[in-house]
Amino acid sequence: MSHETTAQHDEHDDDHGLGHVVSYGVLFGTGSILLVMTIITVAVTYVDAGEMNMPIALGIAGIKATLVALFFMHLYWDRPFNALVLVASIVFVVLLMIFVLMDSGQYAPSVIKGNAPGVQEVLSIDAPGAPIAEQSQIP
Missing domain, CATH: 1.20.5 (Single alpha-helices involved in coiled-coils or other helix-helix interfaces)
Incomplete structure (x- = not known):
């Protein structure tokens, strides 16, 4: 029974390095783009684009998520x-x-069309200008 230490144990280093360091310019640039896109997201809510509302919102969200994943999560520099x-x-x-x-x-x-009578009553009070769905024929 020997109590000697091996060379491998003596050479083990607990320092794993810093990883990837990103410059302040990249971080502030990405943050600024995200801030501008957030302002665009809020501004788009005031424009009625009809059926294009959802694709526009998803497109903006997708671009923002991509920027966050690439630069803040360091996927741009990762494997x-x-x-x-x-x-x-x-x-x-x-x-x-x-x-x-x-x-x-x-x-x-x-699917039964229209709103239940109680729901339609609340909608008529809270959102008088909203379009009214076809009334359901629920007995």
Whole structure:
């Protein structure tokens, strides 16, 4: 039974380094772009683009999320495998959303149209200018 230390143990270093250091310019630039895009997001809510409201909002949110992931989460400087995992995750979420929307399209004709009478009463008081849905024929 020997109590000698091995050379490997003596050479072990607990310092793992700093990782990637990002300059203040990149951080403030990215933060400024995110701030401007947040202002654009708020401004877009005052414009009625009809059916394009949702794609516009999702597009702005996607760009902001990409900037955060690339620069604040350091994926821009990380291994390509991590970017592959991120992209694969996003693809699977999009596929899930597509399948859910396909399924909801199958049962949409059987949904009762209109609002329940109590809900319609509250909507008429709180939002008098809102469009009124077709009244349901619930007994």
